[in-house]
Amino acid sequence: MEYDLRKYILTTDGLSKKYRGFTALQDVSIHIPKGSVYCLIGRNGAGKTTLLRLVCGLQKPTAGSYSLFGRPYGDRDIYKSRRRMGTMIGQPALYPSMTAAENLQIQYRMLGMPSFRDIPELLALVGLENTKGLRVQTFSMGMKQRLGIALALAGSPDLLILDEPTAGLDPLGIIELRELLLKLNRERQTTLLIASHLLSELPRLATHYGFLEKGRLLRELDAHSLEEGCRKCISLTVSNSSAVCALLDDRKLSYRILSDTDLEIYSPITVTELVQALAATDIHILSVSQREEGLENYLLNLVEIGASGYGTEK
């Protein structure tokens, strides 16, 4: 598939990273459109953090390349493109003997920003306005995470790269962060690249997804395509699920048994057809409901077929 590279703030082309005897990333090509919220999904060790480190210039790729704000990897001035990025990879990197404001001052100076006037506002944005004089070593994990996000937001970046930004945050903090990221995306057109495990939160944020497994990109698609691709599912509660299985097997329907009484049926069968088929037997139907397969199930299915089905789809 041909991609118009002008639309994309970040693209990778066959990016690979090998350590001694171990391939962390293999032939990964992602495309992050300007203004999108791109969520990188995969289990631990899938290669998400490795990909982010390569893009941030912390590590050098073994093969392949990437382009950041139109500048290719290897360009002498690529550091200028990185000035337009804000990042938080892994645990927040903070100076423990300094205050939150001083940590931000360090960041501001590195970005070449002449004034520190915005710092109080930035601290208020992440909920750290009452930490004046407190050193970072006294902060809780959640406070450190918030400060890490503030550091990433310093300089109003055009691209924000966050690796597990919700780690250490309480439920309210997660909601606040989600709202903040949405606000940045909508009001400032900040492009977001988020690596996260928190599948429940991502559908509220993401416009694009990239699924990584064992260092390979399984699939890359936008939210609309994901919605269409998610299978419809009929949740059924019956008196005896094993009796239902025989019926479903006869009709060659795809299903999953959840318990002695609960099933999920994925094949394209309507509720009416299913109920009529079950009514002809002695099986009692206790409840029936229809829903779409969530992101979690989509990912599980993708990983199961992933060994034979690597590719991208848009």
Added chain:
Amino acid sequence: MNNLLKNELLKLKRSKSVKVLFWYFVIYSILGTLFFHRADAGSFERSGFSAPFLTFAMHGSSGFFFYASVAAGLVANEFSQGTIHNAISCGVERRRYFLSKICCLLGVTVFLYLTNVLVRSLAQSIFSSFDPYGILYSRYWQKVLVYNLAAILLLLSSMSLFICIAYLCRRGVMTFVISLLATDADLIWYSRISRDKPVGPVSVMWQMLDMAGTDSSSDRLLEPGFLLLLLPSLCMGAISLIVAYQLFKRADIN
């Protein structure tokens, strides 16, 4: 570059290792003058070279390996606490980052040395006058100047080695331990194997101390041949900085 230097200065101000070393030198210099101003002159007491002067140079360079704690704190800890990620990710060129760090680290080395010397001489002049004991050496102040300049250069060479070790190890404690071992190895070489051919900065420093023993031997400080004595250490310092830069420039930051 100015911004990076300001950042490094802020880190120095907040660095526990720099603060500890500063106060160690101040207190040690004052106590040393108060209690040992005659005793530690030892055999040099009559030389006129030493009492107010030998002690500054010797104590100014005392505990070479303590300076490694500064390298450990300001270089190795940046890797272990991950703050180097922020710098590289937000577009700071590795070359500039390295240069700003080196300038500050070498600058603080000179600062700590001069602090030691100045506090010592102040304490000396308060407690027991500044006049040298015995007969003053010929060309006394020239020798003092050369000796201290040489001591500073040797310290900078040592610090360069510690910085290289810090970039290699990327861990504070390991940096300190390996630096201490390297310093000890140099001392052992000098004291047990070859006193005629000092290798590293510490052994050269001890040979300089030997030279300061008499008026005639101290003349060697003003001879061109004295530079040859410093040369291996200075080369070691330069090579250490080059290696440190290459380690930082090329290596992945995990």
